[in-house]
Each structure stands twice: as structure tokens, then as C-alpha cells.
Amino acid sequence: MRPRSLDPGEPEQIGDYRLSGVLGEGGQGVVYLGQAASGVHVAIKVLHARAAVDAKSRQRFMREADTARRVAPFCTARVLDVGTFDGRPYVVSERIPGVSLAEAVATDGPRTGSGLQRLAVATLTALAAIHRAGVVHRDFKPSNVILGPEGPVVIDFGIARALDHATTGTGLVGTPAYIAPEQFAGQPPGTASDMFSWACTMVFAATGRLAFPAETLPALLHAISTADPDLSGVPDELRPPLAACLDKDPGARPTAAGLLRHLTGHDAPDTGRPAETWADTSPVADVSPPVTARPALDTVGETRSDAVPPTVPVEQDIVRGGVPGPVRRNRSVSRRWILGLGTGLAGLAATVILVLQFTSRESPPVDGTPLYSDDFSEQGNWDGYTFNPDSQGDDRVTRGYEIDRGVYSIHADAADPSGPALSPVPAKEPSSPSAVERNVLIGATAEVREGSTGPGSFGLLCRWDENTPNGYVFLLGLDGVARVVRNAQGTRLDVGPRAQVDPASAGRKVRLQAACRQVGARTRLTLWIDGTQTIDVTDDRTLPDSPQSQVGLIAQVPDAGSGDITVSFDDFTVHRTG
Structure with missing residues (x-):
């Protein structure tokens, strides 16, 4: 991930390290890209000023460094330095470049073949080392696996706990689609919970889908607690071990070390039960030796801290009507989790960690005040001039008017991967703070x-x-995947689950409508496609307040890789809405 530049007022030096950019920001702190006197690039995490005044927040922040030091050096981003800057503690660690597994699957598709096998062994090696150090990760998921140049890296000890650390409070910790069912029954997470999360992550890596598909958060939690996982699409050799890790009973799951021995061809996994009760299918094929896997301390490419995202993250692709894979249902513990689910859901309503709003489907609001409309029949004040993507140099216009067709077109390719075009209304420079349009309904064909x-x-x-x-960006892919993306200072993460609709084939017109509405301190984001509500989520980590609140159009391809798309837009509208 490319760091953003430093804003005015941000430090240029912390301790002996010169800062050159911001790698990410979460609820706990800011991660800067720094450079030591030796020239080595590092990641420097600094506690937010608002949190530094709280003694417990400072202790929790520094515990990350202690936790990371407990894990074997070969599988952690080494903590290089700690200190205090302007009354705020900071931790310096190795910088691990690369994209997350969530981003890689979203961009390039599921992992396959030997690449998937190496990923499974490498991440399991890291998890075994974490557990040997007496640490429970508690938030193992695709966005916490960085595909670094030396192999997969398991990151984010922000909510990790030492096994000997007393657990207080009743809030659930983790990301919904990757939480083990025993946590819904009030049990604290242990190493077996990490194994459940690891298996869910591997299912996503192999298929691009959730292990427990559902359309709402309550349905998701119920599926995790009672249903068989959907392992369709997972290679045959990985199904038995993943099914074992997804057992509802934590005592029946393999340990990380035992399963690692099995995957590398040494012996059967250690499940805490006789081997013959673990699986009744053929043994797993041998895989390549593990690539070095290193759990990192909230490093590059990562905007997370000890605050778990309040919405289901990028990797939670909701699949409708999935067919369960051929795995064994453990019925002996299902009733226990059903009984515990009520307690878990009650606690869920009280914790900000797992807030995700799903509302009944509604039609686009029609009673808002019209602010602007444009049929692109004449050249106005949009970005660009006459659309001309085939020219070279300064003559190339990848977003602009095609007056003869009465459309505004945007082209994106490897040379110009993202083409946002902004509407003249709402204005970039509003006349007063009260004139900033926060609640709008946008539409375009x-x-x-x-x-x-x-x-x-x-x-x-x-x-x-x-x-x-x-x-916020409301997107429809050529593959029919719809999503809402939160772009915060260059960091792009999905807000809530994606949805699958009919692909937008060439020549077929699609009516897109999107509403951004403030609900207290949150932002409700709704997308309609051809009049049908497709996504409706709430972002609890709403964007920073800004005097600029424009709307517009976009076409894009991944920053790295192939892709070539041209889209023509017509009948653009903006309404004020509540």
C-alpha cells in the first residue's frame, strides 16, 4: 500500500526517525512510515493524543510491544524501539510491505494450487509460533494476513492477549464472520478459537466467499453457531482439516502445531481426541515447505489498531444460496451454541465492536429537494473536456464529454487506473459551513x-x-459484484458485505442510485441498482468532517495488474435527502 503524504501539523521527526508519510490510522493510533539513520524504513505506531491521557489506553498500547516480543523472532515484525513523543508512547517495528490477503483476493481472485497450500502452511506456522509464546491472536482474518515479499505475514496484535492475562468485560472481540461459536456462548477466546478463525480465512482464500454465508448479521451468527460450513470450492485435500478446525466444539479442533505436522506430512493432527474421530476421509496431500510467516505488529498496509472495524470488512462477501460442502455436522454441541446465541446476541447489541446495520429493503427516497441534474447534452463544468482516451500525452482525455452521444464518459486502464469525475453541485467550496451537503441521493445511468x-x-x-x-465510493464490477468503499486518506476498505448482482454487460444500461445519510455520528450508505436496494450499511467510523463534500462518477481498474474499462454516464441527478 502506498503511504499518503504528511498533512500540515503532523510530525516530521519522532525520536531518531524521520517521517515521510502515513501508512494508516485506526482507533488506537497512527502508523507512520519512518526512516532510521541507517536508511532502513520502519513503521512507527503512535498512540492518539486523545487516548494518551488515559492510563489504561497507554498500558494497552505498550502491551502490544510486549506481546510481539513474546513471539519467536522468525515470525514477527521485530520491535526495534519504544519511546515517548510529545507525551504519547510510540512503538517502532519492521516495515512489512505488501497487500493483505483480503485485497489480493478482491483484486486477483482466490488462491489456488501450490500457492494456496503454501499460504495455509505459512500462516499455520505463524499461528503455531504465536500459541507457543502463550498468546491468543483473537482477530485472525484475511485483512490481517499481509502477503509480503518474504511470504505471508500475520499481523495486528492490537487485540491479542497473553494466555495468562485476565479477561474482563463481556464484549465480543473479533470480526463477525471469523469469530468462533463458543464466544457467542460467553466463553473467552482461546487457541482453539484462533484455529476456527484460521479455517474461515483459508476458506475465503480458496473461494473468495465466507465459510458461513448469510445475508444479515444475526443470520451470520446463527449460521456460525448451528450450520455446517460451505466448503464447496475448497480443494479436496484441504477440506478435512478445515472441517475439523470448524467443528462447533473447540475441544475437537486440531492444534496449530498438530495440524502443521499433518499438512507437512508428519502425522495426524492433534485434536485432543483420538485420531480416528477427527476425519473419515483420505489424508491430505503433501505440500511445499512453508514460506517464512511473521506475525507483525500493526504494520504497513494496515489501518487497524485494537479497535475492530464496526462493519463487516472487505473480505466478507455475502453469498446467497450457497450449497454446504460434504462435511460432518457436529450435532452434539449444536444445542449448546443455540442456547448461548441468545446471550451472545444480547451482548452484541451493547458492544460497538460488532455494529452492523441491516435494514429492510426500501425504494430510493423521492421526496428530497432537487439540487442538480445533467443530461450531458452540452459541455458544462465537469472535469475534462472532450473525451479522447486514444490520444497520447497532454491530448489524452480519459474523462470528458461526448456531446454527439449526449453522455459523459470515463476510461480507466493501467496508465490511468482510477478516474473520479466530480459534479459542479454540490460546490467544492461551499459558501458557509452550513451549506455543506452531507445528506444526498445521487443517480446516474x-x-x-x-x-x-x-x-x-x-x-x-x-x-x-x-x-x-x-x-465513499459505490461500485458495480464487471463481474456483477457490488460494494461500498470507504476511502480515508488513500486507504480503501469495504464498508459492509458485498452483493452479487447480474454483471453489467457491454451495451446494457444500468441505473445506479446511492444515498449518503447522517444518522447521529454514523453514516448510512445505501445503493440501489435498477431500483432494487442492493446494499444498506452504516459506517460507524464515519469520515473526518470536511468543508468539501462533493459527489460524482468513477470508473476504475486495480492499481496494479490488468484491466481496461470505459463507461458512459447519462441522466445524472443530485437530491438533498434526510
């Missing part, structure tokens, strides 16, 4: 042009501040 190929997508923007850049 989009048509994908012939020749568009690869993993491209297109859609609408709201609350956009191009100087940062911050804003």
Missing part, C-alpha cells in the same frame, strides 16, 4: 462500452474531498 475487460468497476461518489482524498 451507466453503460459499459465494448472492449471493457478485466477486473474493472464503476459507480458513484459522495462526501468526496479530493484534497485528502476522503469519501
Whole structure:
């Protein structure tokens, strides 16, 4: 992930390290890209000033460094230094470049073949080392696996706990689709909980889907607690060990060390039970030796801290009507988890860690005040001039008007992967703070042009501040995947689950409508496709307040890789809405 530049007022030096950018920011602190006097690049995590005044927050922050030091050096981003800057503690660790497994699957698709096998063994090696150090990770998921140049790296000890650390409070910890069922019954997470989360992560890596598909958060938790996992699409050799790790009974799951021995061809996994009760299928094929896996301390490419995202993250692709895989249902413990589910759901309503709003489907609001409309029949104040993507140099215009067709078109390719175009209304520079439009309904008719190929997508923007850049992006991919993305200072993460709709084939017009609405301190984001509500989520980590809140259009392809997309837009509208 590329760091953003430092904003005015941000430090340029911390201790002996010169800062050159911001790698990410979470609820606990900011992670800066720094450089030591030796020239080595490092990641420097600094506790937020608002949290530094609280003694417990400082202790929790510094516990990350202690936790990371307990894990074997070969599988952690080494803690290089600790200190205090302007009254705020900081931790310096190795910088691990690379994209997360969640991003890689979203961009390039599921892992396959020997690559999937190496990923499984490498991450399991890391998890075994974490457990040997007496640590429970508690938030193992695709966005916490960085595909670094030396192999997969398991990161984010922000909510990890030592096994001898007393657990207080009743809040659930983790990300919904990767939480083990015993936690819903009030049990504290242990190493077996990490194994459940690891298996869910491997199912996502192999298929791009959740192990327990569902359309709502309550349905998701119920599926985790009572249903068989959907292992369709998982290679045959990985199904038995993943099914064992996804057993409802934590005592029946393999240990990380035992399963690692099994995957590398040494012996049967250590499940805490006789081997013959673990699986009745053929043994797993041998895999390649593990690539070095190193659990890292909230490092590059990672915007997380000890605060778990309040919405289901990028990797939680909701699949409708999935067919359960051929695995054994453990019925002996199902009733226990059903009884515990009520307690878990009650606690869930009280914790900010797992807030995700799913509402009944509604039609786009029609009673808002019209603010702007454009049928692109004449050239106005949008970005660009006459659309001309085939020219070279300064003559190339990848977003602009096609007056003869009465459309505004955007082209994206490897040379220009993202093409946001901003509407003149709402204005970039509002007349007063009260004139900033926060609650809007945007609409446009989009048509994908012939020749568009690869993993491209297109859609609408709201609350956009191009100087940062911050804003929300409502996207529909050429593969029919719809999603809402939170772009915060260049860091792009999905807000809530994705949805699968009919692919937007070339020549077919699609009506997109998106609403951004403030609900207290949160932002409700709703996407309609051809009048049907497709996504409706609430972002609890709403964007920073800004005097700029523009809306617009976008077409894009991944920053790295193939893709070529051209989309023409027509009948653009903006309404004020509550």
C-alpha cells in the first residue's frame, strides 16, 4: 500500500526517525512510515493524543510491544524501539510491505494450487509460533494476513492477549464472520478459537466467499453457531482439516502445531481426541515447505489498531444460496451454541465492536429537494473536456464529454487506473459551513462500452474531498459484484458485505442510485441498482468532517495488474435527502 503524504501539523521527526508519510490510522493510533539513520524504513505506531491521557489506553498500547516480543523472532515484525513523543508512547517495528490477503483476493481472485497450500502452511506456522509464546491472536482474518515479499505475514496484535492475562468485560472481540461459536456462548477466546478463525480465512482464500454465508448479521451468527460450513470450492485435500478446525466444539479442533505436522506430512493432527474421530476421509496431500510467516505488529498496509472495524470488512462477501460442502455436522454441541446465541446476541447489541446495520429493503427516497441534474447534452463544468482516451500525452482525455452521444464518459486502464469525475453541485467550496451537503441521493445511468475487460468497476461518489482524498465510493464490477468503499486518506476498505448482482454487460444500461445519510455520528450508505436496494450499511467510523463534500462518477481498474474499462454516464441527478 502506498503511504499518503504528511498533512500540515503532523510530525516530521519522532525520536531518531524521520517521517515521510502515513501508512494508516485506526482507533488506537497512527502508523507512520519512518526512516532510521541507517536508511532502513520502519513503521512507527503512535498512540492518539486523545487516548494518551488515559492510563489504561497507554498500558494497552505498550502491551502490544510486549506481546510481539513474546513471539519467536522468525515470525514477527521485530520491535526495534519504544519511546515517548510529545507525551504519547510510540512503538517502532519492521516495515512489512505488501497487500493483505483480503485485497489480493478482491483484486486477483482466490488462491489456488501450490500457492494456496503454501499460504495455509505459512500462516499455520505463524499461528503455531504465536500459541507457543502463550498468546491468543483473537482477530485472525484475511485483512490481517499481509502477503509480503518474504511470504505471508500475520499481523495486528492490537487485540491479542497473553494466555495468562485476565479477561474482563463481556464484549465480543473479533470480526463477525471469523469469530468462533463458543464466544457467542460467553466463553473467552482461546487457541482453539484462533484455529476456527484460521479455517474461515483459508476458506475465503480458496473461494473468495465466507465459510458461513448469510445475508444479515444475526443470520451470520446463527449460521456460525448451528450450520455446517460451505466448503464447496475448497480443494479436496484441504477440506478435512478445515472441517475439523470448524467443528462447533473447540475441544475437537486440531492444534496449530498438530495440524502443521499433518499438512507437512508428519502425522495426524492433534485434536485432543483420538485420531480416528477427527476425519473419515483420505489424508491430505503433501505440500511445499512453508514460506517464512511473521506475525507483525500493526504494520504497513494496515489501518487497524485494537479497535475492530464496526462493519463487516472487505473480505466478507455475502453469498446467497450457497450449497454446504460434504462435511460432518457436529450435532452434539449444536444445542449448546443455540442456547448461548441468545446471550451472545444480547451482548452484541451493547458492544460497538460488532455494529452492523441491516435494514429492510426500501425504494430510493423521492421526496428530497432537487439540487442538480445533467443530461450531458452540452459541455458544462465537469472535469475534462472532450473525451479522447486514444490520444497520447497532454491530448489524452480519459474523462470528458461526448456531446454527439449526449453522455459523459470515463476510461480507466493501467496508465490511468482510477478516474473520479466530480459534479459542479454540490460546490467544492461551499459558501458557509452550513451549506455543506452531507445528506444526498445521487443517480446516474451507466453503460459499459465494448472492449471493457478485466477486473474493472464503476459507480458513484459522495462526501468526496479530493484534497485528502476522503469519501465513499459505490461500485458495480464487471463481474456483477457490488460494494461500498470507504476511502480515508488513500486507504480503501469495504464498508459492509458485498452483493452479487447480474454483471453489467457491454451495451446494457444500468441505473445506479446511492444515498449518503447522517444518522447521529454514523453514516448510512445505501445503493440501489435498477431500483432494487442492493446494499444498506452504516459506517460507524464515519469520515473526518470536511468543508468539501462533493459527489460524482468513477470508473476504475486495480492499481496494479490488468484491466481496461470505459463507461458512459447519462441522466445524472443530485437530491438533498434526510
